[in-house]
Amino acid sequence: DVQLVESGGGSVQAGGSLRLSCAASGYFHRSACMAWFRQAPGKRREGVAAVDDDDSTMYGDSVKGRLTISKDNTKNTLFLQMNSLKPEDTAMYYCAVLFDVFCSGASTVDDWAPVDYWGQGTQVTV
Numbered sequence: 485d486v487q488l489v490e491s492g493g494g495s496v497q498a499g500g501s502l503r504l505s506c507a508a509s510g511y512f513h514r515s516a517c518m519a520w521f522r523q524a525p526g527k528r529r530e531g532v533a534a535v536d537d538d539d540s541t542m543y544g545d546s547v548k549g550r551l552t553i554s555k556d557n558t559k560n561t562l563f564l565q566m567n568s569l570k571p572e573d574t575a576m577y578y579c580a581v582l583f584d585v586f587c588s589g590a591s592t593v594d595d596w597a598p599v600d601y602w603g604q605g606t607q608v609t610v
Contacts, residue, residue: 485601491505495609520534520564553565580603
């Protein structure tokens, strides 16, 4: 099993920044994409940013140029640097692991599936 624990969410004014973290534990026995999803009230969950084993990345259209995904393999931690935040970025943000999925090669973020493990989420309010 894999456990994912997010942190770093909070309230920030428009134009501000936040950095989310996701601490991963468990056994990654296959290639894995690690990704951030978000879900706003009344809306479906959507992919935001993803990074593959080779550090290739992909972003949703609404966050390109403002959000940056990265990972520290030595600490098994995934990050999401969020800059120039907008009110429409308000959502619960979830960390996810997708085994054997090449996220950066997907046509759209909707192709980031299936998700094998989810974190519990961290709230971001702008």
